[in-house]
Amino acid sequence: MTLPPPREVLAGDKVLRINWLPGSDRLRGRCHCGAEAEGEDPIEMWEWLLAHPNHPEGGPDVPPVPDVLPPPPAHRVTDPSIIRSRIPVLV
Amino acid sequence: MTSIVQNQWYVAAYGREIGRELFSRTICGESILFWRTEAGEVTAMSDRCVHRRFPLSQAPSHLDGDTVVCGYHGFTYGADGKCVAVPGQTRVPRTARLKSYPVVEQDTLVWIFIGDADKADATRIPRAPWLDQEGWTTVSGMEPLAARASLLVDNLMDLSHETYLHGGYIGTPEVAETPITTEVDEEAGIVYVSRHMADAECPPFYAKSTGIEGRITRWQDIEFAPPCLYKLHSRVAPVGVLPNEDGTDPHAFHVEVNYAITPETENSTHDFWMVSRDFALDDEAVTDFLRESNRTVVLQDVTALDVLEQVIAGEPDGYQELSINIDTGALAARRIIARLAAEASGAAAEQAAATAR
Ligand code: FES
Ligand SMILES: [Fe+2]
Ligand SMILES: [Zn+2]
Numbered sequence: 001m002t003l004p005p006p007r008e009v010l011a012g013d014k015v016l017r018i019n020w021l022p023g024s025d026r027l028r029g030r031c032h033c034g035a036e037a038e039g040e041d042p043i044e045m046w047e048w049l050l051a052h053p054n055h056p057e058g059g060p061d062v063p064p065v066p067d068v069l070p071p072p073p074a075h076r077v078t079d080p081s082i083i084r085s086r087i088p089v090l091v
Numbered sequence: 092m093t094s095i096v097q098n099q100w101y102v103a104a105y106g107r108e109i110g111r112e113l114f115s116r117t118i119c120g121e122s123i124l125f126w127r128t129e130a131g132e133v134t135a136m137s138d139r140c141v142h143r144r145f146p147l148s149q150a151p152s153h154l155d156g157d158t159v160v161c162g163y164h165g166f167t168y169g170a171d172g173k174c175v176a177v178p179g180q181t182r183v184p185r186t187a188r189l190k191s192y193p194v195v196e197q198d199t200l201v202w203i204f205i206g207d208a209d210k211a212d213a214t215r216i217p218r219a220p221w222l223d224q225e226g227w228t229t230v231s232g233m234e235p236l237a238a239r240a241s242l243l244v245d246n247l248m249d250l251s252h253e254t255y256l257h258g259g260y261i262g263t264p265e266v267a268e269t270p271i272t273t274e275v276d277e278e279a280g281i282v283y284v285s286r287h288m289a290d291a292e293c294p295p296f297y298a299k300s301t302g303i304e305g306r307i308t309r310w311q312d313i314e315f316a317p318p319c320l321y322k323l324h325s326r327v328a329p330v331g332v333l334p335n336e337d338g339t340d341p342h343a344f345h346v347e348v349n350y351a352i353t354p355e356t357e358n359s360t361h362d363f364w365m366v367s368r369d370f371a372l373d374d375e376a377v378t379d380f381l382r383e384s385n386r387t388v389v390l391q392d393v394t395a396l397d398v399l400e401q402v403i404a405g406e407p408d409g410y411q412e413l414s415i416n417i418d419t420g421a422l423a424a425r426r427i428i429a430r431l432a433a434e435a436s437g438a439a440a441e442q443a444a445a446t447a448r
Contacts, residue, residue: 008274009312010279010281012276012277014277015275015276017274018273019272020272027419042418043414045419046423076406077402077406078406079404
């Protein structure tokens with residue numbers, strides 16, 4: 001079953017669009033000025049679109065991922081009353 | 092810094108909640124008294140008497156025609172919030188007046204403007220006509236949420252969570268698996284997220300209400316007008332059944348799932364929910380089923396978000412989240428809300444500067 005082409009619903013003059021390309025993890029962004037780019041990260045993609053009219057060459061940045069990741073941080077909690085009162089409803 | 096966006100219209104209540112009894116609700120951190128005049132107009136003013144702050148919603152405070160009489164010492168206020176009588180003297184102090192709020196009743200909802208009343212433009216209120224239209228039947232309710240409004244925005248803008256949090260009700264595997272398209276109208280301030288599933292399992296919510304057996308074509312089209320009104324245009328049909336070329340769609344079932352996201356305080360929210368359908372209009376069993384199922388689903392979200400609020404309130408600021416493709420719509424909504432907040436605080440700063448001059 002193939003999907004229909006990306007829908008364009010909003011009709012305004014200043015519409016920004018991000019289509020998640022079916023069958024992939026990629027996003028395609030398109031500005032109302034016609035500029036288009038592909039990327040993998042929605043935050044970077046919004047930034048690229050919002051840079052209008054100066055969309056950076058080469059598309060959105062790829063968030064840097066170092067070869068060796070630092071160990072993940074602990075989840076720090078600060079409010080003692082919350083720590084004591086928290087009931088694990090969802091576990 | 093407040094996270095509540097000022098200079099906006101918010102849903103304060105369903106019209107049916109407000110009558111000739113005094114009704115109080117906290118909206119955006121402001122305690123507000125609502126009542127209907129004898130002519131049937133909804134009116135809204137501060138729920139604190141200017142004299143000694145007794146709540147005007149608290150018995151023995153009461154309505155007397157189109158005035159409210161404070162139950163403590165008898166200060167009496169008109170529908171515009173102005174004090175018209177005080178006990179024992181004829182002169183009413185000029186400062187004896189309550190803040191009164193612009194109110195519009197529309198589509199069965201009572202909208203209130205929070206912020207600078209001069210900026211209240213009723214034409215900016217988003218519409219949900221099916222709530223009050225021939226050919227639709229609606230069930231609705233409101234659940235108190237002990238979590239900030241932004242958590243409900245995140246929740247509703249990413250329906251992939253249906254698969255996990257609402258499995259067995261509205262979630263099926265296809266919801267989380269199907270890519271979305273996201274549009275933002277920068278000028279109108281609208282976020283539109285659409286997820287069209289061509290061939291999906293039919294969750295009980297739709298199987299039992301529509302009577303469809305077997306797989307479905309399921310469309311979810313979210314239209315969010317930040318900060319308050321969220322509309323999910325839901326279309327369900329047997330697999331492969333599409334709308335006609337001319338836009339008519341007689342063989343599909345349409346459900347409008349609407350939410351009004353109204354901050355109560357910084358950390359609590361009124362979660363108004365409405366489910367309107369264009370089929371089985373008079374079938375009480377369907378009405379009861381949809382009311383019960385949707386309420387169950389809303390409470391699943393409420394439980395989860397109440398816990399999440401506790402976690403967020405109890406951790407240091409600046410905790411790093413991680414966003415992926417499913418979050419594209421929620422990120423857009425957050426950005427528009429941040430922009431509205433900045434505009435409103437810019438306007439407030441300007442006004443303060445003007446008064447200081
Ligand atoms: S998967 Fe979203 S919070 Fe865990
Ligand atoms: Fe949910
Ligand atoms: Zn552009």
